Amino acid sequence: MAEAEPIAIAAGGRSVLIPADALEWRFARASGPGGQHVNRTSSKAQLRFQVRRDRHLPTDVRERLIALVRHRLTRDGWLVIVGQRHRERPRNIADCVDRFAALVRAALLPPTPRKRTRVPRGAVAGRLEAKRRRSRAKSLRRGPDE
Numbered sequence: 001m002a003e004a005e006p007i008a009i010a011a012g013g014r015s016v017l018i019p020a021d022a023l024e025w026r027f028a029r030a031s032g033p034g035g036q037h038v039n040r041t042s043s044k045a046q047l048r049f050q051v052r053r054d055r056h057l058p059t060d061v062r063e064r065l066i067a068l069v070r071h072r073l074t075r076d077g078w079l080v081i082v083g084q085r086h087r088e089r090p091r092n093i094a095d096c097v098d099r100f101a102a103l104v105r106a107a108l109l110p111p112t113p114r115k116r117t118r119v120p121r122g123a124v125a126g127r128l129e130a131k132r133r134r135s136r137a138k139s140l141r142r143g144p145d146e
Helices: 035-039 059-072 089-108 121-141
Strands: 007-011 014-018 023-028 044-050 078-083
Touching: 007 089, 014 089, 023 089, 044 089, 059 078, 059 089, 078 089
Parallel strands: none
Antiparallel strands: 007 014, 023 044, 044 078
């Protein structure tokens, strides 16, 4: 996969197309296996995406993506995804794109609304009974003058 291709992502009946110029690529020497060759090639891929200023994502999707990856954002609002699992640059690029697409796919899906449920009567009764037992045990430890 070349880094100059747009990324099409679809989930939950919605789709988004992120053009190649919205992504910034950087390459560096990767750590890990590769022998002497690892010292000569820049196979580590770093995908950078400006989440806060991007206009290709709908507002609700962008907000969910920011909430999803807020711990991975830089101060300037860049999402940085690093791929260095593989020995070849194209496989690391594909790995970065797959991980980025998975994040956007998760942000495309709206959160399911919470269904309110009632606490079962047995759970309330059990909690109150446990409190009574604990109170009784503590009261037995007290002296007669307290």
